Amino acid sequence: MNTVDMLKGKTAIVTGGTRGIGLAVVRTFLESGAKVALCGSRQATVDKALAILKEENSEYCVMGIWPNLSDYQSVLEAFEKVNVVFGHIDILANNAGISARESIYEYDPDDFTKIMDLNVRAVFNCSKVVAGFMRNQGGGVIINTSSMVSIYGQRSGCGYPASKSAVNGLTKSLARELGSDRIRVNAVAPGVIKTDMVAALPVDMVERLVTMIPLGRMGEPQDIANAFLFLASDLAAYVTGSILSVDGAAIS
Numbered sequence: 001m002n003t004v005d006m007l008k009g010k011t012a013i014v015t016g017g018t019r020g021i022g023l024a025v026v027r028t029f030l031e032s033g034a035k036v037a038l039c040g041s042r043q044a045t046v047d048k049a050l051a052i053l054k055e056e057n058s059e060y061c062v063m064g065i066w067p068n069l070s071d072y073q074s075v076l077e078a079f080e081k082v083n084v085v086f087g088h089i090d091i092l093a094n095n096a097g098i099s100a101r102e103s104i105y106e107y108d109p110d111d112f113t114k115i116m117d118l119n120v121r122a123v124f125n126c127s128k129v130v131a132g133f134m135r136n137q138g139g140g141v142i143i144n145t146s147s148m149v150s151i152y153g154q155r156s157g158c159g160y161p162a163s164k165s166a167v168n169g170l171t172k173s174l175a176r177e178l179g180s181d182r183i184r185v186n187a188v189a190p191g192v193i194k195t196d197m198v199a200a201l202p203v204d205m206v207e208r209l210v211t212m213i214p215l216g217r218m219g220e221p222q223d224i225a226n227a228f229l230f231l232a233s234d235l236a237a238y239v240t241g242s243i244l245s246v247d248g249a250a251i252s
């Protein structure tokens with residue numbers, strides 16, 4: 001499908017942009033004409049992703065940042081830099097995330113804090129920073145990566161669905177709060193998607209999960225990136241506060 005120019009003139013920040021779903025979102029936004037700030041946890045992984053993209057197309061307008069997303073000041077400084085370079089920030093994709101599988105009996109309380117720090121606090125920090133920029137420039141779009149388990153829960157690793165339910169709460173609340181500033185806020189809730197996160201699961205668990213997907217396959221990162229593109233674009237001009245499931249009708 002030709003999506004060239006769908007985001008022409010727009011700028012975006014994508015967290016967790018170094019691989020998996022985030023890298024597919026970065027690539028899709030670039031292919032659609034946006035300038036993108038790719039955000040990762042370390043300079044080395046950011047540089048690697050930038051090199052891959054530049055190899056694919058040397059004309060891509062992409063820069064890298066690696067703030068500590070759990071630290072508000074660090075996010076503010078990094079996003080201010082992007083705002084100076086690009087002149088405005090139109091789209092924020094809050095995509096960085098980690099998962100959990102431990103049973104409650106083995107769950108280290110510090111790990112619960114860690115997952116909340118990245119999956120929830122970072123979404124709050126990044127949204128707070130860009131909301132200020134977007135209000136001043138007359139609008140913008142925030143898209144969060146939720147998960148199908150935010151709705152169903154999961155049998156172990158309760159911190160993960162809890163964090164993604166919080167993402168849904170932030171999405172719906174900020175959509176209501178920021179609508180009058182012309183800022184749309186939505187989330188994409190992926191099902192089982194072929195990335196490192198799923199590669200870390202036991203093979204028999206993944207096979208069992210695939211049998212519960214009516215479309216009969218795992219999702220590709222591009223399936224999720226396509227939903228991000230729709231929500232980022234003017235085609236979704238009247239869509240806000242939505243949690244868009246992209247999961248092949250999976251039953252968790």
Ligand code: NAD
Nearest residue numbers: 016017018019020021041095096097147190192193195197
């Ligand atoms: P992934 O592990 O391939 O990528 C995770 C990304 O988050 C990477 O870019 C990584 O650099 C970044 N990240 C991890 N820790 C970080 C930290 N401390 N600071 C900053 N960035 C950090 O996973 P993915 O599958 O591409 O996941 C992307 C998002 O999609 C996550 O929010 C995840 O919860 C969500 N999700 C994934 C699936 C799936 O099946 N893969 C399903 C539902 C939701």
